[in-house]
Amino acid sequence: MRSLSRAIVAEWLGTALLLAAVVGSGIMAQRLAGGNSALALLCNTIPTGAILVVLILVFGPISGAHFNPAVTVALALRGEFSWSAVAIYIVAQLAGAIAGVWAAHLMFELPLWQFSATARTGPGQWLAEGIATFGLLLTIVGCANRTPAAIPYAVGLYITSAYWFTASTSFANPAVTVARSLSDTFAGIAPAGIPGFVAAQFAGAGLAAALAAWLWAEKVKPAGS
Secondary structure (H helix, E strand, O other): OOOHHHHHHHHHHHHHHHHHHHHHHHHHHHHHOOOOHHHHHHHHHHHHHHHHHHHHHHHHHHHOOOOOHHHHHHHHHOOOOOHHHHHHHHHHHHHHHHHHHHHHHHHOOOOOOOOOOOOOOOHHHHHHHHHHHHHHHHHHHHHHHHOHHHHHHHHHHHHHHHHHHOOOOOOOOHHHHHHHOOOOOOOOOOHHHHHHHHHHHHHHHHHHHHHHHHHOOOOOOOOOO
8 A cells, every 4th residue: 555645755756857857858958959949859858758757667656656637637537546635646746846847947057936938828739738638648547457567668658759749749737837837948838828738638638537438448357367
């Protein structure tokens, strides 16, 4: 049985390290890419996908490695996570995400407190976030029902791919969205864009949870069982 206190620390620390990787790699990419936006995005994408694999492998046994309020709520909707722990998980994720952004700022000697000026809004961006989060949840639930050991790698690969096939570069995470609004760097999003992104993310997660209940109504039994 998981210890709730350890799970909360794992969610906080894991989300902090995720945001430090997302924002820190974005700052480094922007500095080294010489104005080439495609190269900067690639350099931001690879560390994000890689760190997700590592963090899920490390913290999965402790907290489930959600690092994402949309994942936490979707799993609660599926009856796979206790509603009594949802709020505290989300608080830990938000606090960790902000701490990770601040850590990135300190590492690169930038002002700790700042707001992004990068506008990310509009129907296309919102649709992209809904699709990104929908796909993320299906990836998690599908692997959990068939090959649980593959979840870290599947999630890392999915987000790596979604950075490029979605118009929004796949935030797919309300905690990430809020925290990235506090960084006026390559990975930032202007605070005004938060409501649309977060609404689309929870909508995508809810649709995925509903579809997954039908797609995987029964877990596949191992051959010979």
